[in-house]
Amino acid sequence: MAARNVAMREAIRRALREEMQRDEDVFVMGEEVAHWQGTHRVTRGFLEEFGERRVRDTPISEMAIGGAAVGAAMAGLRPVAEFMTINFAFLALDAIANHAAKVRYFFDGMFKVPLVYRAASGWGNQATASHSHAPEPIFAHFPGIYVGCPSNSLDAYGMLKTSIRDDNPVLFTESIALYPKPSPMPDDLDEDYLIPIGKGDIKREGADVTLVAYARGVDWALQAARLLARDGVEAEVVDLRWLRPLDMELVYKSFKKTNRCVIVEESLPMYSFGGEIAANLQERMFDYMDAPIKRVAAEDVPLPYSKDIELLALPDARKVVEAVKEIL
Amino acid sequence: MAARNVAMREAIRRALREEMQRDEDVFVMGEEVAHWQGTHRVTRGFLEEFGERRVRDTPISEMAIGGAAVGAAMAGLRPVAEFMTINFAFLALDAIANHAAKVRYFFDGMFKVPLVYRAASGWGNQATASHSHAPEPIFAHFPGIYVGCPSNSLDAYGMLKTSIRDDNPVLFTESIALYPKPSPMPDDLDEDYLIPIGKGDIKREGADVTLVAYARGVDWALQAARLLARDGVEAEVVDLRWLRPLDMELVYKSFKKTNRCVIVEESLPMYSFGGEIAANLQERMFDYMDAPIKRVAAEDVPLPYSKDIELLALPDARKVVEAVKEIL
Amino acid sequence: MASPSKEMLLDWYRQMALIREFEETCHRLYEEKRITGVYLHLYSGHEASGVGSMAALRKSDHVITAYRDHGIALILGMDPKAVMAEMMGKKTGSSGGKGGSMHLASKDHNFWGGYAIVGGHLPLAAGIALEARYRGKDDVTMTYVGDGATNNGYFHESLNMSAIWDLPVVWIIENNGYGMGTEVERASGQIELHRKAEAYGIKSFGRVDAQNALEVYAVALKAVAYAREKGPAVIEHVTYRYRGHGVSDKQYDARDDMSAELKEWVEKREPIKILRDCIKSKYGDVGDILARHEADAERIVAESVAFAEASEMPSTYEDLMRNTYVASELVYKTERSVGAGID
């Protein structure tokens, strides 16, 4: 089928725009989303198309952004609230984990909270320690919200649409490094193309080792798979896509075939994605384990400014390959 | 040696009081720490003994509490800043993870940040969803800070003293359920009794299964061990005491003997303590694994008010015993 | 300024008597361990603050508050049975026993709930008001916030957001003198709390003696009208909490100065007495009606206790897990894949 390469930024922009066209209740709020045209240009042209009512610049008030979205969603709107970067969402942890995720529960289902928090995530580009996080797993610790983290344009499109249409709160993170990355989108894409919440995806098939990843980690996994293929090792790449809920069944299925696994993530290593996946795997797939499960993540250090050591701290395909080789 | 049972609350109070007597730079700040005598009575009598200069009630301003402690510590004081409960520290995540933990790093060692954040943690007592967390692992995700979580009075005493004297920032959490719990403290306790940061402890020896826990989890593990002993199963209980850094060597040593492990924690189950420990164990102890490692944690749900279902959500000794039996 | 009719005043009396009876009963039930848990924040002493201000609302307006929410729920007409059952964590409770004392709400009454994190509900209020503005409705969101909460970042960011977006919120600061054990003067650099409105360019309607329902009502009418037409408004209600911060508050037992202060408020500024005196002075002998309201309050609350105690607790795993998420009804079209997109 005919397809064209589209940058992930554009895929997200298209999904968001179409949803705003489709449903008058969907609106955008966040820092610099309107007049500045979006810090990451995702909302470029939105102000002109949808006006100030539906494209709302906010003050630098993350607590209020986080909480106002909850109130507006309870009252019947479908806010898409943007945190300029996920680092700033630390200031909204209470609004997200204690309000968005719990309002439905502690009123026993009286309200629904159909909101999406969008946040640019990840690091690189010398943004320095306080601006260099991919802490999705921390937010996914809390039940009551879903967490989606796409790795390519088509997924981003379908996942964001689902997130907006679903009646539950969703934290939707977008890897900054993937914004400009082109990947194919079919020309005749259906505007109702929706990717179910909690559904992972096999991004590459292989029988020798399973690489489990999400978002930018998928890129490193795919690059590593190509390097490994040169040595005759066929890696299967499982893109979980959602950190909550987790499509562990898909991982198990792959693991039953490969019996080996390396987990790849952009985040800091402790109390994170790798731990959760490895713990599930060894528990449920104990009899299939031919080797220990390995984790590749960022180094356990705040991120420095200087370019070389920043890169040193970052996971990459080479580190994934090394980890695979240790368990072959 | 002669020992007397002391409630953990009293042990903490004693440690804090002695440190304030010893070092004029140590002071306490937080909501209701002074006139109200501390929400959990840890600072009872402090205002009278040390005065308003060193025992400082704050407004309900968690961001400022978190950040002011950083500034004061950089400037040379040794603040012990209290979050009334750790739930409210969500509002200070940025101050804690992005400032306390990173200031030293991003100025390449120019400053040190000798502060302690104390926070009452845990749940039970129908405090409802937004007041019912034991999210220490989430905070321990971030490098640059230490995280200590004592399980009994003597540990609390020695760990808090170390935390105050150490030149790094420490998040020190105190299980609310353990405050009134008596446990033995020697009569002739040295005021310099310090427990090294990152040093775990064997709370019970046993050769059949390793139970890894911290804080309140240790209680459940010990209770489970006693139940198991009736059936002839001897559990070894490893109390990690610090979530960062982790004394994994101690766990490995135990596991080499038992070849089986159940991890017990009070926290929510996903992206948490159990995952981190299990992932490390299977990776480093693969050849010693006789069975999958199991995790016992709270149910994956916001905590409800109503008593019976709240208890249903909580881990307990019985759940630990069941998990152990699954892998024997 | 419309002055309240006889009928209204009598109804206010009914509401206030009901709240007082409900709260004092809760207190007793807690002492008797028939209500359990650690948090129970009573509205006794605050009655006129809620009753007088909410009388200025119309049915389609919205209300939201913090954990000191029983009185607000009753004023809005929530069934005392469901409220009492919630105190006891029963299935028949207004939040199915999941929320408890701090989390009452009723969608049918446009009551968006009580919230337990100090200040946490303030941006929610802004969001609820935004929905009205967004759809061109002129419904007002009346938002109660404690004096202590005004020192929190949530307060600042939410009020400012309401200002720049002209949101129809009436921010009512219930200044009862304390946040837990901390006097306003020790917690806030600005002790006239309504003057905080200046930081947001928000219209302030000043400070009101909130033990007097009529004064409260008079100012609320103006503020609500202003919010409906123009944008956010601030009012400071000066009031007092008769039962301390919550059931764990032992200050009033331990400190003579505080029990003396309480005594003074009760003797000189008791809101129910003030209203009673006002009604009597205006309308002569209405003692019968007032007595009937008091008797009704007793009966209603007693019935609510009986109802609550007879109700079941949620107890199953299903009860525990229910309503973490809402079931989604999306139709997922078949997914398609066009490859990994790396080459």
Next chain:
Amino acid sequence: MASPSKEMLLDWYRQMALIREFEETCHRLYEEKRITGVYLHLYSGHEASGVGSMAALRKSDHVITAYRDHGIALILGMDPKAVMAEMMGKKTGSSGGKGGSMHLASKDHNFWGGYAIVGGHLPLAAGIALEARYRGKDDVTMTYVGDGATNNGYFHESLNMSAIWDLPVVWIIENNGYGMGTEVERASGQIELHRKAEAYGIKSFGRVDAQNALEVYAVALKAVAYAREKGPAVIEHVTYRYRGHGVSDKQYDARDDMSAELKEWVEKREPIKILRDCIKSKYGDVGDILARHEADAERIVAESVAFAEASEMPSTYEDLMRNTYVASELVYKTERSVGAGID
């Protein structure tokens, strides 16, 4: 009011010329990809704000700011070499290359740093000032904060804390009209930012034309004296950013209204020119000295670039990990155990 001596004015000129040269050089180096990264927020246009206000400090006073920190660092006398090396992430940088443009600091100069999270440094300022109060010293903490940052919860909580604890902080709001692309009027309900002080009962020293270093100085002197003796003070500096928010800001290229606005500021309110005119009018022909300062600035900045480019980057794993923690020197007495304490 002490008016600045000739010597002082000339030194201000030196500082401002140095900053401008430094910043414009940074800008060029960034375009040439000799400084890399995504963030670089220049102080061009703001010079008089920092120079005039910090002239009111004494050596033992403290300074802290946000990410727009190069100018502040240079005014305090940090070595331009170390600052430029930091821009390039070199080992010889003032933060060893770990912090970059947004995280300059110098303990020796009582400069507590630049910070990247909007408002994040404000409670740190309160904490630093608390140390002075705690020890009975009267050193002042001068704290710079942007107009946009005043809408953040950090601002509210920190200013309030400074008020109730009488902390010696001078809060200087550098109002350059924008937080990134958002005009003050669109972000803040109160557009006279100094009036936010009212919410904390903090003394406000009003709004100052911060393109005029002398006016800045005059007000700063008063505010510093006040803070030293009494407690916190607020000043609003009205200024402008010549290079937009940061290097990623393309508004001035894309929007005619903004480039026109910039042009107007440069033509009519250029801080260096204003100071030059003032010096000249007061002291006749000092053109030589000013020219020498300009030449010095060029030379110093050129040397700093050469130094920085010749320096090494941190590159090893050891470089990466160093200074996450400080080594602790505690002597641990032998641990003792008295059993698990359960029975």
